[in-house]
Structure formats: structure tokens, C-alpha cells
Amino acid sequence: MSLSSITSLPEIDLVMEQSMQAFLDYKKTNPKERASFLERIAFEIEALGEELIRTTQAETNLPEARLLGERGRTTTQLRMFAAMLLEGSWVEASIDHAIPERVPAKPDIRKMLVPLGPVVVFGASNFPYAYSTAGGDTASALASGSSVVVKAHPAHIKTSELIASAIAKAISFCNLPAHTFQHVEGNGFETGKALVQQSNTAAVGFTGSFSGGRALYDYAAARPRPIPVFSEMGSTNPVVLLQDALELNAEVIATQYAGSITLGVGQFCTNPGLLIGIKSASLDRFKSSLISAINQVPAAKMLHQGILTAYQKNSAIALSTNGVHSLANENASNEINTTPIIANVSGADFLANENLKDEVFGPYALLIECADIVEVKKVWNSVSGQLTTSIMGTDNDFAAHPELIEMATSIAGRVLLNGVPTGVDVCASMVHGGPYPATTDSRFTAVGINAVKRWVRPVCYQNCPDHLLPDALKEINPLQLKRMIDGNPYQ
Numbered sequence: 091m092s093l094s095s096i097t098s099l100p101e102i103d104l105v106m107e108q109s110m111q112a113f114l115d116y117k118k119t120n121p122k123e124r125a126s127f128l129e130r131i132a133f134e135i136e137a138l139g140e141e142l143i144r145t146t147q148a149e150t151n152l153p154e155a156r157l158l159g160e161r162g163r164t165t166t167q168l169r170m171f172a173a174m175l176l177e178g179s180w181v182e183a184s185i186d187h188a189i190p191e192r193v194p195a196k197p198d199i200r201k202m203l204v205p206l207g208p209v210v211v212f213g214a215s216n217f218p219y220a221y222s223t224a225g226g227d228t229a230s231a232l233a234s235g236s237s238v239v240v241k242a243h244p245a246h247i248k249t250s251e252l253i254a255s256a257i258a259k260a261i262s263f264c265n266l267p268a269h270t271f272q273h274v275e276g277n278g279f280e281t282g283k284a285l286v287q288q289s290n291t292a293a294v295g296f297t298g299s300f301s302g303g304r305a306l307y308d309y310a311a312a313r314p315r316p317i318p319v320f321s322e323m324g325s326t327n328p329v330v331l332l333q334d335a336l337e338l339n340a341e342v343i344a345t346q347y348a349g350s351i352t353l354g355v356g357q358f359c360t361n362p363g364l365l366i367g368i369k370s371a372s373l374d375r376f377k378s379s380l381i382s383a384i385n386q387v388p389a390a391k392m393l394h395q396g397i398l399t400a401y402q403k404n405s406a407i408a409l410s411t412n413g414v415h416s417l418a419n420e421n422a423s424n425e426i427n428t429t430p431i432i433a434n435v436s437g438a439d440f441l442a443n444e445n446l447k448d449e450v451f452g453p454y455a456l457l458i459e460c461a462d463i464v465e466v467k468k469v470w471n472s473v474s475g476q477l478t479t480s481i482m483g484t485d486n487d488f489a490a491h492p493e494l495i496e497m498a499t500s501i502a503g504r505v506l507l508n509g510v511p512t513g514v515d516v517c518a519s520m521v522h523g524g525p526y527p528a529t530t531d532s533r534f535t536a537v538g539i540n541a542v543k544r545w546v547r548p549v550c551y552q553n554c555p556d557h558l559l560p561d562a563l564k565e566i567n568p569l570q571l572k573r574m575i576d577g578n579p580y581q
């Protein structure tokens with residue numbers, strides 16, 4: 091059952107049992123076999139061609155150019171994990187040879203990372219390709235040697251089914267166990283809860299709302315045998331606007347941020363939702379440039395009705411909070427199209443109203459006007475636990491406040507200087523994660539090759555004869571030997 095419509099708990103038991111059986115074989119595949127599989131998935135996704143793009147356009151309201159870009163990112167990710175497998179160092183093989191003459195004798199100890207087992211992935215609504223069925227969670231879990239069960243996001247079921255069919259073709263082409271990947275659709279939260287709590291499930295990947303991510307984490311913790319849940323949840327991505335930068339460039343920074351706040355109708359987890367500055371003439375210049383740029387952004391459709399309803403509800407709550415004033419477009423949205431919203435509040439009112447720290451998912455930003463730099467820091471620290479935080483400043487600003495960069499690292503997983511947080515580059519050094527509540531485990535990233543580290547655990551072998559060791563730990567590792575013969579031990 092690689093494509094299935096699941097509603098009942100017994101069916102979920104069967105899916106997870108099949109996933110475990112597939113895992114027991116799939117984990118024995120060598121890096122080259124797994125790399126070929128990931129490359130084949132990328133090929134099959136590309137082979138879906140126009141049909142895939144048209145299907146997703148109809149389901150998500152996302153424009154063609156965005157979908158083409160996201161498809162490219164998804165296939166690049168798959169190929170990046172394939173390259174990682176062929177390079178090999180991700181298993182962190184380490185060897186401590188025996189020292190028999192030592193007292194007491196030192197045993198031979200060798201360590202590497204091994205896959206956890208069946209991983210359940212919850213597709214995200216706002217990334218139908220890159221964080222969904224064959225997105226970063228699935229690609230990294232398959233690379234680790236874990237089998238995968240995807241819970242399709244109901245907002246793009248047909249897209250998810252098409253991608254699942256591409257993965258099924260790749261499984262068949264590569265002669266892998268049929269249930270290495272399975273696709274589950276469900277009605278309501280019972281399906282997700284049952285998947286997380288099924289005894290064969292070894293780990294969970296999720297991108298979405300705080301309430302959803304936290305619920306899955308709690309289901310997992312309540313199991314007789316708890317398992318890790320990597321939930322990537324809400325983030326308000328605070329931006330600190332420093333004085334010298336504003337004096338020099340208020341208008342330019344405002345234009346940059348108007349673009350970032352409204353990119354993709356604000357439906358990115360890195361959307362800058364809080365802008366923090368010191369009340370001043372230069373902040374006023376920034377404010378009026380931001381308002382005029384935002385007022386020129388045309389209304390657009392959000393991903394689905396649920397997201398639109400949540401945006402309307404959450405922005406209304408924020409705008410009705412004591413001290414909050416709408417600066418742009420407050421009443422311009424209708425049932426179909428959304429216009430961006432900019433509001434402002436004093437630092438004191440922000441600090442007094444806990445609900446203003448909540449994410450308003452969509453094209454919304456709150457400008458927090460503080461009395462001085464002390465209040466800026468108080469506001470910034472009060473919203474710690476973010477995917478990103480940005481500082482707009484000149485050399486003079488950083489010389490006057492050298493403590494800010496250090497502070498930023500305690501707030502977020504990605505610290506940006508003089509840039510906008512939207513646009514997450516896929517590379518080995520990227521950290522897309524952050525302290526709770528941005529994620530449930532700040533030690534890991536969901537983007538880049540290190541995302542694989544979520545689905546593995548270390549195992550060491552003590553006094554294991556060479557011929558019984560995994561290849562990566564053998565005295566003469568066949569992969570290393572081949573590289574030496576090829577003349578490049580590092581590739």
C-alpha cells in the first residue's frame with residue numbers, strides 16, 4: 091500500500107507495520123543505492139512536468155513562477171542528500187583502536203550514526219513541494235536509511251498524490267521494498283494522532299501551526315515509549331532597526347521590508363512580523379515609507395480558506411489590543427483577497443500585552459516604537475524562541491552596541507545582519523530551527539544536509555571483528571579504498 095486513503099486505526103497499524111518491515115530491509119542498502127533512489131525521485135518529480143504545476147496552482151493559488159522555483163529547490167535538495175551519501179562523512183564514523191597493553195586494557199571502539207526507523211512526516215500547507223511529500227523532511231529521512239510515511243496536507247491532496255506516485259515509481263525502478271515510502275490521507279486529527287502514537291513510529295517531522303506542532307509533541311511524549319518530534323512551528327522573526335542605519339537609509343530599509351513582509355502573501359515561517367525601533371524622526375521616515383510601499387501591494391489570494399480565516403481572526407485580535415493602531419489597509423481584505431496590514435504600538439504597550447507576541451501568519455507586521463535602546467532590548471528578549479532575528483545597523487551602531495549580536499544568538503537559530511529573513515538558502519551551513527517555541531528541538535535544522543541528523547542515533551561497536559562491522563567502520567573501508575584508488579580520498 092504505497093498510495094492509500096486512510097481513515098481507520100487498524101489501517102494505520104498496518105501502514106506502520108509495513109513501514110517497519112520495509113525499514114528492516116531498506117536500512118541495509120548501501121550509500122550508492124540510496125543516492126540513486128533520491129536522484130531517481132528527483133527525476134520522476136521532474137517527469138511529472140506541467141501536470142504537477144497545474145495541479146498545485148489549482149490547489150494552492152500559488153503562481154507558476156513560485157511553483158517552478160519550489161520544485162527546483164525540492165529536486166536540488168534530493169540531489170544534495172544523494173551527494174551527501176556518496177561523500178559519506180555524515181555518518182560521523184570514528185575509530186578508537188584497542189590498546190591491549192594498557193592497564194586496564196583498552197577495547198577497540200568504533201562509532202557511527204544509524205537510522206532511527208519509520209519516520210512520520212506531516213506535509214506543510216505553505217510549501218506544497220519543498221516541505222511536503224518529497225520535501226526536506228522526507229528526503230533527509232530516506233537519506234538516513236529510515237522508511238517514511240507521509241501524512242498528506244489536506245490543502246494539496248492531489249499534488250501530494252502526484253508526488254507520492256513519483257516516489258512509488260522511483261522505488262520500483264530502484265528495486266527497493268515497496269513500503270519504503272507510504273502516503274496517508276486522513277479526516278481530522280485522529281489520523282495524525284494515531285500515526286504519532288503507533289508503536290512502530292520512531293520519529294516525527296512537522297511544519298505548521300504552534301498548536302499542531304505542540305499537540306504532536308505531546309502525543310509522542312504520552313506514548314509508553316516516547317519518540318522525538320521535530321516540529322517547526324510559528325515564528326515572528328523580530329527585526330531590530332538601529333538608529334544610524336535608519337538615519338542613513340530609512341527609505342531603502344522600508345522598501346526592502348515591505349517586499350519581505352508581503353512576499354508570497356506573507357505565508358512564510360520566516361516572515362518578519364515584529365519591527366523594533368526607537369521612537370525618532372528617522373523611525374517616522376521609515377514608517378511613512380513602509381506604509382506607502384505596503385499600500386501599493388495588490389490584494390492577493392492566500393493558500394486556502396483555513397489560512398485566510400486564521401489571518402483575519404489573528405490580525406483582528408492584534409489590532410484590537412490596547413495601544414495598537416493600524417497604519418495601512420486595515421479593512422481592505424475581502425473573502426477572497428488579502429491585503430497586507432501594518433500596525434504600530436509603543437514598547438510599553440507591547441510588553442504589557444502578551445498576545446502581541448503571537449504569530450499572525452500572513453502579510454502582517456507590527457512596528458514597536460520604543461523609548462530607548464534599553465526598551466528595544468527588553469522587547470526583543472521578551473520574544474525569544476525564534477527561527478530568525480535580524481539587525482539593521484551600521485558599523486557605528488554595532489560599535490555602540492556590541493552586545494546585540496550575542497543577544498541575537500540566544501533569541502534565534504539564524505541571525506541576519508542587514509538583510510531580510512525571507513528566503514532560506516539550502517546549504518550545509520544553513521540553520522532553519524531555533525529555541526522553543528520556534529521548534530521543539532533547537533539542536534537541529536530542518537534545512538540543509540544536517541537535517542539528516544534528526545533521524546539518526548549514535549551506536550558504538552566494542553571489540554567487533556572487522557568482517558562483522560558496517561562498511562563505514564571497517565579497518566579498510568571499501569568506500570575510502572575506492573576513493574584512494576580514484577586519487578581523491580576526500581570526495
Ligand code: NAP
Binds near residue numbers: 215216279282302400
Ligand atoms: P496546521 O493546522 O498546523 O496543520 C498541519 C498538519 O498537522 C495537518 O496535517 C493537520 O492535520 C495536522 N495537525 C494539526 N493539529 C493537529 C492535532 N492537534 N492533532 C493531529 N494532527 C494535527 O497547519 P496549516 O493547516 O498548514 O495552517 C494552519 C495555520 O498554521 C496557519 O494559519 C498558520 O497560522 C500556521 N502555519 C505556520 C507555518 C509556519 O511555518 N510557521 C506554516 C504553515 C502554517 P489535518 O490534516 O487533520 O488538519
